[in-house]
Amino acid sequence: MVELRGAGLTYPGPPPVRALAACDLTVDQGEFVTVVGPSGAGKSTFLNIVGLLDAPTEGVCLLDGIDTGALKDRERTSLRGRRIGFVFQSFHLLPHRAAWENVALGLLYRGVGHDERRELARETLVRVGLGHRLDALPSTLSGGERQRVAVARALVGDPSLLLCDEPTGSLDSATAASILDLLAELHRGGMTLMVITHDPAVAARGSRTVAIHDGVMSELEPV
Amino acid sequence: MKPLRRAPGRRRPDLDDDRPVVLSQLRWRDLLSEALAGTLQRPARSALTSLGTVLGVGTFVAILGLTATASSQIDDRFNALSATEVTVEDIAREHDEFLELSFPADADARVGRLNGVRHAGVFWSVRLDEDTTVRSAPVGASGDGRQIQVVAASSGVLRAAVPTLTEGRIFDAWHDTAHQRVAVIGAGVAARLGITTLEARPAVFIGDEAFTVIGIVGDVRRKADLLLSVVVPRTTAQQVWGAPDGGAKMLIETQAGAAAQVASEAAVALDPAHPQYFKAVPPLDPKELRTEVTGDLDQLFLLLAAICLFIGTVGIANTTLVAVLERTGEIGLRRALGAHGRHITAQFLAESGALGTLGGQRRGLRLRQRTGLAHRCVPFLRRPDSEHGLPARRQGPGRAGHGVLPREGIQQRAVEATDR
Numbered sequence: 001m002v003e004l005r006g007a008g009l010t011y012p013g014p015p016p017v018r019a020l021a022a023c024d025l026t027v028d029q030g031e032f033v034t035v036v037g038p039s040g041a042g043k044s045t046f047l048n049i050v051g052l053l054d055a056p057t058e059g060v061c062l063l064d065g066i067d068t069g070a071l072k073d074r075e076r077t078s079l080r081g082r083r084i085g086f087v088f089q090s091f092h093l094l095p096h097r098a099a100w101e102n103v104a105l106g107l108l109y110r111g112v113g114h115d116e117r118r119e120l121a122r123e124t125l126v127r128v129g130l131g132h133r134l135d136a137l138p139s140t141l142s143g144g145e146r147q148r149v150a151v152a153r154a155l156v157g158d159p160s161l162l163l164c165d166e167p168t169g170s171l172d173s174a175t176a177a178s179i180l181d182l183l184a185e186l187h188r189g190g191m192t193l194m195v196i197t198h199d200p201a202v203a204a205r206g207s208r209t210v211a212i213h214d215g216v217m218s219e220l221e222p223v
Numbered sequence: 224m225k226p227l228r229r230a231p232g233r234r235r236p237d238l239d240d241d242r243p244v245v246l247s248q249l250r251w252r253d254l255l256s257e258a259l260a261g262t263l264q265r266p267a268r269s270a271l272t273s274l275g276t277v278l279g280v281g282t283f284v285a286i287l288g289l290t291a292t293a294s295s296q297i298d299d300r301f302n303a304l305s306a307t308e309v310t311v312e313d314i315a316r317e318h319d320e321f322l323e324l325s326f327p328a329d330a331d332a333r334v335g336r337l338n339g340v341r342h343a344g345v346f347w348s349v350r351l352d353e354d355t356t357v358r359s360a361p362v363g364a365s366g367d368g369r370q371i372q373v374v375a376a377s378s379g380v381l382r383a384a385v386p387t388l389t390e391g392r393i394f395d396a397w398h399d400t401a402h403q404r405v406a407v408i409g410a411g412v413a414a415r416l417g418i419t420t421l422e423a424r425p426a427v428f429i430g431d432e433a434f435t436v437i438g439i440v441g442d443v444r445r446k447a448d449l450l451l452s453v454v455v456p457r458t459t460a461q462q463v464w465g466a467p468d469g470g471a472k473m474l475i476e477t478q479a480g481a482a483a484q485v486a487s488e489a490a491v492a493l494d495p496a497h498p499q500y501f502k503a504v505p506p507l508d509p510k511e512l513r514t515e516v517t518g519d520l521d522q523l524f525l526l527l528a529a530i531c532l533f534i535g536t537v538g539i540a541n542t543t544l545v546a547v548l549e550r551t552g553e554i555g556l557r558r559a560l561g562a563h564g565r566h567i568t569a570q571f572l573a574e575s576g577a578l579g580t581l582g583g584q585r586r587g588l589r590l591r592q593r594t595g596l597a598h599r600c601v602p603f604l605r606r607p608d609s610e611h612g613l614p615a616r617r618q619g620p621g622r623a624g625h626g627v628l629p630r631e632g633i634q635q636r637a638v639e640a641t642d643r
Contacts, residue, residue, distance in 0.1 A: 051559070071244065074563050078247040081561010092556045096264035108257070109247040109561040157560075 001192050002027040002050060002161060006059030009045050019045040022059050023217040025210060027161075027194065032187040034206030035196045042215040043196050044165075050194065051163050052080040064160055081109050085154025089166035091146045093138040099149050100125060100134045106156040124152040128182060144175035151182060155191075162186065164195040168202055180205055247561040249569070258573035265546075269578055272542040276579045279535015283528045290524035305506045307341075308383075308445060309486045311473040311493070315500035323466035325500040326493065328458070330473060331379040331396070333492050339481025344379025345457055347471040348372060349464050355430035357453055359416040371412055373429055374452040375460030375467070381407060383476035384443040391421045391438030399456045406434035409450035413439045427453055432463055446474065482506050543575045 008022035020042045027033050037043045048054040049061055052068055055076070061068050063083060068076055085106070093102045103121035112120070125134055128148040138146055147167060154162055164183070168176035184205060187193050195206060203209050209220045262269050311334075315325040326345045327333065334343040357371040381393040393407050406427055408418070418425045418436060426433045434455055443449050473493075477485045486505035490498035547554070554567055 053559075066244065074246060075244045077558065077563050078561055079244050080559065081247050082245060086559045088556075090552075092552055094264070094553060094556075097260065101260075105557075106560055108253055109249055109557075109563075109566060111248040111250060113250075114253070114256075153560075 001029050001031070001064065002194070003062040004049070004056075004059065005062070007049060007056040007061050008058045009049060009054060010057050019215055020049070020056075020212075021216045025217065025219075027192065027208075030187070030190050030192055032184075032193045032205070032207045033195070034203040034209045035194065035212065036198060036200070036203045036209060036220075037212035038198060041212045042217075043198075043212055045215075046212060046217070047163065047165055047196055050161075051084055051086065052076050082157060083160040085157060085159035085162045087147070087150050087154050087162065087164040087167045089169040091138075091150045091170075093146055093149055093153075095138055098135045098137060099130065099141065102138065102149055103152045103156050106153040110157060120156055121152070124156040125149070127155070128152045142175070143171050144178055147171060147175075147179050148182065151179070151186075155186070160192060162191055162193045164193065166197055167195060168197070168199065176202075247563055247566070249562070249566045254566075254569055254573055257570050258577055261570065261574045262577055268542070268546065272539060272546075272575075272578050275535055275538035275542060279532050279538070282531035282535070286524050286528040286531065290521055290528075293520055293524070307477050307479055307482060308506055309475040309477060309482050309489065310504045311475065311486075311489050312502045312504065313469070313471040313500065314502045315497070316469050318497075318499060322500070323468075324461070324471055325497070326471055326473060330493055331377050331399075334473065334475060334485075334489055335379070337485055337488050337492055339478045339485050341476040341478060342379045342382040343473060343475040344377040344381070344383060345471060345473050346374055346376035346380045347467040349375050349455075349460050350468065351430070351464070357412075357416070358428045359418055359425060361428055361431075361433070371415070372448070372452040373460075374449065374454045375457045375464075376449075376454050377457040380446070380474050381440075381449075381454065383474045384445045384449055385476075386440045386449070387442040389439045389441035391436070393438050393440075394456055399458050402459050402462050403456060404432065404434045404459060405437045405456065407438040407440060407454045408436055409452055410439055410441045411451050412453060429453065429455075434459075445476075539575065539579060543571070546574075547571060 002025070004023055004025040006022040006024060007020075008018070009020045011017040011019055035043060035046060045054070049056050052061075052063065055061075055069050063079065066079065068079065071079065094105065097105075100118060100121040103124055104117040107117045107120060122131075122134060125131055125148075128151055130145060130148050130152065133141065133145060136145075138149070141149065147170075151162075151167075162183075167183070168179055171179060180202060183193060183195065187207075193206075195202065197203055211218050211220050313325045315322040330345050331343050334340055351370075351373060357373065377399050378393065378395045386393060389410055391407075394403065394405050397403075398405050408416070408427065413419070413436075416427060418427075418439070421436060421439070425436045427436060428434075434453070440450060473489070475485060475489065483505050486503040489503045490501035493501055557567060557570075558564075
């Protein structure tokens with residue numbers, strides 16, 4: 001699914017900053033991996049590499065067996081759009097568009113027709129438990145509902161990997177728990193998940209946990 | 224190694240593409256609907272942006288109209304007046320400093336016989352002593368203490384100036400030859416001297432000489448200084464104050480197109496023995512002048528228009544830039560969803576394009592028509608409504624393009640889209 005072989009990233013200087021030391025990691029189909037580490041440890045760099053936002057400066061990053069470093073920028077963007085679903089801490093919903101439109105946005109760059117986009121968006125919203133709020137504007141949704149819309153938007157494109165960056169960072173603990181339940185449910189359904197967090201409680205939900213400290217990755221033994 | 228991610232039996236043929244990398248794409252229809260939604264999601268901002276365009280285009284169009292109007296009016300004026308005016312100066316003193324007046328007594332008649340001359344007359348400013356004042360009574364000071372100019376002129380000058388009389392008449396050749404003590408005064412002078420009517424046969428006193436006022440001139444089309452002067456017949460002036468010490472001139476009104484020819488002949492006609500004593504000043508060649516002036520004006524106005532348009536453009540660019548900065552989150556999101564850079568570019572271009580084009584067209588047309596009406600110039604754009612006689616204005620895309628739809632409008636749109 002995702003395979004890092006000696007992948008690392010050094011921002012060119014002067015002086016060069018080594019944001020992520022060469023690391024090896026293999027995430028298999030259907031795994032739920034959590035990534036922990038304090039702020040500034042290199043979590044974001046890791047996310048950028050796995051999320052195909054940055055190419056590693058050393059080593060390789062394989063996604064579904066495709067060497068992403070060998071791709072051109074446009075190909076990498078397209079691959080990202082098709083195989084990776086992003087969930088952000090701050091939701092990033094378009095404020096003046098209905099929930100289903102926000103979800104349908106996930107298919108906009110896939111050449112899917114309008115009617116089909118709408119139908120798929122509806123199905124996905126039902127899947128995350130928001131079948132009753134299809135036409136709601138984000139401003140009328142609660143934080144938990146907004147994050148569900150964001151998850152639906154990530155899921156609608158049928159990605160290989162769901163990449164969540166602090167998905168519960170902006171939510172209170174009860175809502176956060178419900179979002180985590182949703183993620184766990186997706187995991188049971190076979191989805192491959194990678195959740196970046198600095199909350200140990202969130203990290204504990206994963207089937208595997210890797211930690212990043214000062215740009216060095218280490219796998220934590222399951223507790 | 225595709226995972227089981229959904230209920231079995233459902234198919235998403237276009238999503239189940241097993242090629243390793245399928246490039247992202249954005250349909251034209253989707254691009255347009257995204258751009259429209261982006262335009263409509265901030266009605267106030269869109270309205271302001273639109274206003275920028277409206278102002279820019281409006282100014283551009285208004286100035287274009289102004290240029291056309293101004294050029295045509297200038298053309299008319301040059302045709303009517305300047306092109307038919309020739310001035311002849313007495314430059315005899317450059318040749319012989321003891322010569323007095325070179326214009327012969329029958330100068331008006333001599334020049335008047337030239338082909339194409341309408342009226343011609345000799346005039347000069349009478350130089351008075353410091354003590355000689357112009358008054359409306361034999362004793363006392365002049366009207367308000369300021370000196371009033373006295374002009375000696377033959378009757379042709381008054382005719383060539385095309386006067387509009389408020390009262391009385393102008394003097395003619397007989398007054399000239401008979402040394403009559405008459406005066407024609409400008410309306411301004413009349414007011415200053417307290418002369419309101421000719422019924423009382425008023426007189427002006429220049430020094431100790433009395434002149435009967437026979438006419439009050441309200442307006443002239445040439446030689447506007449006559450309005451502030453007391454005009455007396457040339458021969459009378461010469462008799463009373465003597466010949467002018469230089470500075471005598473002749474004003475000739477010609478028929479259209481005859482000016483150049485009259486100018487070349489005038490000197491010889493006035494004094495065949497000494498044509499060098501006269502210098503005829505013809506008007507600039509009308510064609511050349513018109514082209515020159517029109518060209519200058521066009522350039523000036525176009526420059527102004529370009530500046531205005533530039534200002535409008537900068538305004539729009541600024542607003543758009545702010546809009547883009549404001550939406551970096553959205554751009555990042557779209558990139559994460561697989562949009563290529565060009566997709567984002569296309570969307571923002573489409574949005575600004577929609578704002579600018581629709582807003583600009585609409586207002587531009589209206590302003591053009593309004594300025595056209597106000598300045599009586601020929602409209603070069605046809606109102607689109609009028610062709611079909613339909614009130615297309617209410618349904619046209621421009622209205623929606625302004626983006627001034629209220630919030631309900633957007634929601635309505637969303638509902639319609641949902642119902643589709």
